[in-house]
Amino acid sequence: MEDVFSNFDLVLKAFWLTVQLAFLSGVAAMLLGTLLAAMRVGPVAVLRGVASTYVTLVRNTPLLVMCVFVFVASPNLGLFVDTPFLLKGTIAISLYTAPFVAEAIRSGINAVPVGQAEAARAIGMTFAQNMRHVVLPQAFRATVPPLASTLIAMTKNTSVVAVFGLTEATARMRDFVNDNADDTIAIFLVFALGYIILVELISLAALGLERHWKAAR
Amino acid sequence: MTVTDDVPVGNSAPRSGEPLVELVDVQKWYGGLHVLQDINLSVGRGEVVVVIGPSGSGKSTLCRTINRLEPIDSGQILVDGAALPQEGKALARHRADVGMVFQSFNLFAHKTILQNVALGPIKVRKQAKDAAEAHARELLDRVGVAHQADKYPAQLSGGQQQRVAIARALAMEPKVMLFDEPTSALDPEMIKEVLDVMVDLAERGMTMIVVTHEMGFARTAANRVVFMADGRILETADPETFFTHPESDRARDFLGKILKH
Numbered sequence: 259m260e261d262v263f264s265n266f267d268l269v270l271k272a273f274w275l276t277v278q279l280a281f282l283s284g285v286a287a288m289l290l291g292t293l294l295a296a297m298r299v300g301p302v303a304v305l306r307g308v309a310s311t312y313v314t315l316v317r318n319t320p321l322l323v324m325c326v327f328v329f330v331a332s333p334n335l336g337l338f339v340d341t342p343f344l345l346k347g348t349i350a351i352s353l354y355t356a357p358f359v360a361e362a363i364r365s366g367i368n369a370v371p372v373g374q375a376e377a378a379r380a381i382g383m384t385f386a387q388n389m390r391h392v393v394l395p396q397a398f399r400a401t402v403p404p405l406a407s408t409l410i411a412m413t414k415n416t417s418v419v420a421v422f423g424l425t426e427a428t429a430r431m432r433d434f435v436n437d438n439a440d441d442t443i444a445i446f447l448v449f450a451l452g453y454i455i456l457v458e459l460i461s462l463a464a465l466g467l468e469r470h471w472k473a474a475r
Numbered sequence: 476m477t478v479t480d481d482v483p484v485g486n487s488a489p490r491s492g493e494p495l496v497e498l499v500d501v502q503k504w505y506g507g508l509h510v511l512q513d514i515n516l517s518v519g520r521g522e523v524v525v526v527i528g529p530s531g532s533g534k535s536t537l538c539r540t541i542n543r544l545e546p547i548d549s550g551q552i553l554v555d556g557a558a559l560p561q562e563g564k565a566l567a568r569h570r571a572d573v574g575m576v577f578q579s580f581n582l583f584a585h586k587t588i589l590q591n592v593a594l595g596p597i598k599v600r601k602q603a604k605d606a607a608e609a610h611a612r613e614l615l616d617r618v619g620v621a622h623q624a625d626k627y628p629a630q631l632s633g634g635q636q637q638r639v640a641i642a643r644a645l646a647m648e649p650k651v652m653l654f655d656e657p658t659s660a661l662d663p664e665m666i667k668e669v670l671d672v673m674v675d676l677a678e679r680g681m682t683m684i685v686v687t688h689e690m691g692f693a694r695t696a697a698n699r700v701v702f703m704a705d706g707r708i709l710e711t712a713d714p715e716t717f718f719t720h721p722e723s724d725r726a727r728d729f730l731g732k733i734l735k736h
Contacts, residue, residue: 301562373581376544377640381595381647382571384564391598396585 261438262445272430273452279347279416279426280456284409286352291359295397296389298360299367313357321418324354329422347419347426355412362408366401367393399471406464410457427452494553495520495682496541496651501550503536503706510536511547512706518651523683525693525714528703529729534686535578537703538655541684542573555650571599574644574652578659580636582628582643588615589624592643600647607646614642618672634665638672645676652676654685688733694718702726 262269297309316324328350333339338346370393378392398405420429431449435442494517503511510533518524526534539545541552543559543566552559554573560566582591592611596602602610615621618638620631628636637657644652654673658666670692677683677696687693693700693714700717702710704725710717721727 371581373577373579374583377575377577377581377583377643379544379567380542380570380573380575380577381643382567382569382599383595384567387598391594392583399585 261441262434262448265434268430269427269448269452272425272427273456275344275424275426276413276416276428276452277456278344279351279419279424280409280413282344282348283351283355283412283416286348287355287359287412288405290352290356292363292394294356294360295363295367296394298364301385309360313360316354317357317361319354321351321354321415322421325350325418325422328353343419343422343424347416347422347424350419351412351416354415355408358408358411359405362401362404363394363397365404366397366399369400370396399468402464402468402471406460409460413456413460414453493520494518495522495555496684497551497553498537498540499551499553501537501540501547501552503533503540503545503547510706511540514550514708516701516708516711518682518684521680521682522698523677523681523685523696524699524701525697526684526686526701526703527688527690527693527729531705532703533706534703535655538653538684538686541651541653542570542575544575567599571595571647572650574647574649576637576640576644576652576654576657578656580628580633580640580660582636582640584628587625587627588620588631588639591628591639592646595643595647611642611646614645615639617675618642619668632665633661634668637661637665637669641669641672641676651682651684654683654687656686656688658687658689690718690733702729704729 294309294312297305298313300306325347328338328346329343338349341349374396375388375393378388383391416426417428420426420432425433427449431445434445438445496516496518498514498516501511501514502509514537516524516537526537528534536545540547541554541559543552554569557569560569582588583594586594589608589611592614593604593607596607596610597604600607612621612624615624618641620635620638620642623631623635623639628639631639641652641657657673658669661669666689670689673683673685673692674696683696685692685697697714700710700712700714701708702717702721702723702725709723710721710726712722717726718730721730
């Protein structure tokens with residue numbers, strides 16, 4: 259008990275790393291996921307194939323395997339050799355999360371009435387303009403609840419990189435537990451509460467977005 | 476080319492013998508169903524053509540082929556002398572010149588009325604935002620919904636939404652306007668306000684192809700009526716002749732059904 263509170267700066271530091279991992283991975287996964295979703299509904303057959311292959315391959319691979327690839331296997335291919343660990347973690351988590359984002363967004367795209375896209379085409383918009391100005395803004399609205407779930411799962415998934423030398427929250431928790439075998443309950447509660455707060459922030463942001471967009475139509 | 480509000484909307488005065496839209500031997504199948512058969516139609520500049528016929532006759536499909544929302548299987552479609560491009564940027568450019576009004580309005584649900592009208596000019600025509608919005612306000616004024624400019628489509632009545640949809644199409648300064656059953660989704664008391672806008676447009680010289688069941692509009696505004704059934708054009712005549720002396724049995728039968736009530 260003493261240890262985890264007297265060294266609370268270590269707890270905060272660890273959660274700060276978790277926040278950085280979650281934020282960077284979240285942004286990257288959203289960008290890549292949106293691109294994949296647009297490719298899958300787009301007019302170019304080759305891109306449709308590439309995107310759906312990526313979704314199938316990566317969605318069917320455990321995150322731990324993706325981490326082994328980025329941290330351990332890819333340096334042997336000459337990839338990510340001098341990449342900082344934070345960046346490697348971000349790459350692994352965002353590559354893994356992107357297909358889930360893509361599928362959530364694709365479900366949102368399918369929920370946009372086809373007449374919206376037709377009207378955009380009818381005034382001469384290209385596919386990219388149609389996506390950017392008409393379809394995706396509406397798809398994102400329908401996508402907020404499933405996207406929030408995906409980002410919450412991703413935030414908790416950042417704990418996997420604890421295995422690969424990044425002292426984020428779960429790794430720090432393990433260190434505390436190793437040093438204080440009689441205080442494990444308190445340590446568990448402190449770290450669980452930390453994750454709950456982080457995740458709740460995402461839920462609240464999602465709720466806020468839903469309310470905001472409900473007002474604007 | 477510049478078009479101001481003071482002159483007719485059409486790009487040039489009506490000139491007979493020079494078709495703006497031409498369909499030549501157009502064929503289209505949905506699987507085994509031959510929905511457009513041997514369609515030949517030529518629409519002159521400034522001409523208003525009304526397409527009528529029973530449901531399933533292919534009239535909406537015909538309308539939608541002209542900006543390639545429906546691709547055709549064979550034949551040729553020319554707009555202003557140029558063949559319809561395949562998919563891609565050239566097709567997008569073509570569509571910018573062909574206005575379309577849908578049965579279900581299809582206003583962009585996440586944009587305000589003003590944004591709906593100004594979006595195409597800004598993004599497609601690359602006009603400055605101020606100029607595009609000023610022009611959008613003029614068009615909204617012309618169709619009588621200027622005071623709704625900052626609302627969202629769902630806050631407007633169907634008739635208002637459809638008038639906005641017409642303004643949105645006009646904002647692109649199209650060479651021709653396609654109307655795909657523009658009043659079929661409207662409550663009866665809102666039909667007139669939309670038809671009035673369309674009649675005004677016709678009087679200003681816009682080239683129009685209108686799929687509709689509104690016989691009153693056909694009589695007032697149309698230069699020609701095209702009657703379709705089973706994917707074919709069975710009859711083409713001026714409205715007076717068509718409504719008083721239809722040639723085909725199908726047309727007589729159809730008119731008998733809709734005009735009796």
